[in-house]
Amino acid sequence: MTTTNGHIPLVDLVTVHRELEEDLVSVFRAALGSARFIGGPMVEDFESEFAEFCETPHCVGVGSGTDALRFALIAAGVQPGDTVLTVPNTFIATTEAIFQAGARPDLVDVDEMTHTLDPDALRAYLETQCIRDPRTRRVANKRTNSPVTAVIPVHLYGQSTDMDPIRDVADEYGLLVIEDACQAHGAEYLSKKDGRWRKAGSMGHAAVFSFYPGKNLGACGEAGAITTHDERLAEHCRQLRDHGQVKKYFHAIEGYNGRLDAVQAGILRTKLRYLAKWNAQRRECARVYDELLADGTAAVTVPHVPAWSQPVYHLYVVRTPYRDALQQALADTGIGTGIHYPIPIHLQAASARMGWSRGDFPVAEKAAAEVLSLPMFPGLRPDDQRRVVDAIVEFAARRSA
Numbered sequence: 167m168t169t170t171n172g173h174i175p176l177v178d179l180v181t182v183h184r185e186l187e188e189d190l191v192s193v194f195r196a197a198l199g200s201a202r203f204i205g206g207p208m209v210e211d212f213e214s215e216f217a218e219f220c221e222t223p224h225c226v227g228v229g230s231g232t233d234a235l236r237f238a239l240i241a242a243g244v245q246p247g248d249t250v251l252t253v254p255n256t257f258i259a260t261t262e263a264i265f266q267a268g269a270r271p272d273l274v275d276v277d278e279m280t281h282t283l284d285p286d287a288l289r290a291y292l293e294t295q296c297i298r299d300p301r302t303r304r305v306a307n308k309r310t311n312s313p314v315t316a317v318i319p320v321h322l323y324g325q326s327t328d329m330d331p332i333r334d335v336a337d338e339y340g341l342l343v344i345e346d347a348c349q350a351h352g353a354e355y356l357s358k359k360d361g362r363w364r365k366a367g368s369m370g371h372a373a374v375f376s377f378y379p380g381k382n383l384g385a386c387g388e389a390g391a392i393t394t395h396d397e398r399l400a401e402h403c404r405q406l407r408d409h410g411q412v413k414k415y416f417h418a419i420e421g422y423n424g425r426l427d428a429v430q431a432g433i434l435r436t437k438l439r440y441l442a443k444w445n446a447q448r449r450e451c452a453r454v455y456d457e458l459l460a461d462g463t464a465a466v467t468v469p470h471v472p473a474w475s476q477p478v479y480h481l482y483v484v485r486t487p488y489r490d491a492l493q494q495a496l497a498d499t500g501i502g503t504g505i506h507y508p509i510p511i512h513l514q515a516a517s518a519r520m521g522w523s524r525g526d527f528p529v530a531e532k533a534a535a536e537v538l539s540l541p542m543f544p545g546l547r548p549d550d551q552r553r554v555v556d557a558i559v560e561f562a563a564r565r566s567a
């Protein structure tokens with residue numbers, strides 16, 4: 167969409183909802199008619215359809231991606247006091263959920279090309295910063311003595327992490343793997359280990375999704391889900407989301423209020439029918455950007471897509487050392503952009519107590535200074551993409567003049 171004043175937004179959430187308005191309103195009418203606002207068939211139907219989409223036997227709908235992460239960590243067996251590894255360049259919910267599960271996050275830097283968890287850095291962390299108990303074979307961080315029990319690879323911007331080597335390292339060191347697939351609904355990874363393409367959300371002990379409105383599959387409010395092959399883990403998450411209930415007023419454990427409501431589930435179910443088409447449209451938009459930016463006159467680095475990856479372009483993120491000036495120049499011509507993310511986790515004020523400092527994770531820090539998300543959404547028109555690229559080329563020409 168280009169609005170009447172010529173503005174090209176980073177993301178257009180208005181058009182898609184206008185197009186689906188009748189279907190979405192009828193979901194709400196159905197919920198009003200049955201008064202089943204929490205749980206019930208709308209939630210169960212969505213869960214089984216999303217499980218099928220992710221190629222996992224189980225899906226548990228919850229209140230948000232953050233709930234999903236916290237429940238998955240607890241249900242997978244992460245204990246209070248454990249260390250859980252993840253990356254510095256993620257949305258803060260990843261580390262918040264680790265804290266909320268009673269554990270302690272520690273960070274491993276990302277790969278320079280993909281900005282997802284670097285398997286070599288993960289191995290180096292375990293080899294150099296941990297000790298292994300020769301009897302139990304479990305690892306603990308040397309400095310804190312905290313057992314390292316899980317790793318959360320974050321499938322950033324709609325692209326899977328390189329999962330084969332991460333699963334190998336995790337197996338070797340006895341770590342649980344919880345995929346943060348909050349930005350990767352439908353992304354695929356060519357696993358040599360498994361000899362086939364695997365869906366994001368199907369490769370770990372459990373995986374988590376966010377259905378925040380701007381995601382590739384977004385609710386009209388808050389929602390999230392856990393996917394897993396593990397029936398026991400799924401059942402534990404079902405209890406955690408519903409105050410530990412096994413049946414009405416019988417509480418097996420202390421849980422949370424983290425349920426997916428029926429209206430959001432019905433909306434997600436309606437939109438799930440379009441997800442494959444929307445992802446294909448995003449891929450086509452990315453192809454157009456790649457082509458328009460290929461001759462180098464725009465002087466930005468385009469997203470790197472390894473042969474093992476089929477991304478779904480939740481975001482299309484370019485890199486330039488002149489990021490802030492380019493963002494301002496695009497804003498001046500009515501082009502919306504975003505920065506995902508401007509401050510890595512270890513430099514956030516909220517992380518002050520962790521004792522991390524600048525220079526600890528140089529790849530993530532460089533990314534934070536250089537990344538710029540260009541307009542990307544299904545329905546973005548090629549002529550608008552050309553306008554975006556023309557504006558970047560003009561900026562580059564002015565800079566080098």
Ligand SMILES: Cc1ncc(COP(=O)(O)O)c(C=O)c1O
Pocket residue numbers: 230231232233256257259260320346348349375376377378389390
């Ligand atoms: C990588 C990542 N993890 C976790 C979350 C948290 O999801 P939610 O906002 O639904 O709690 C998000 C949402 O933006 C995310 O992008």
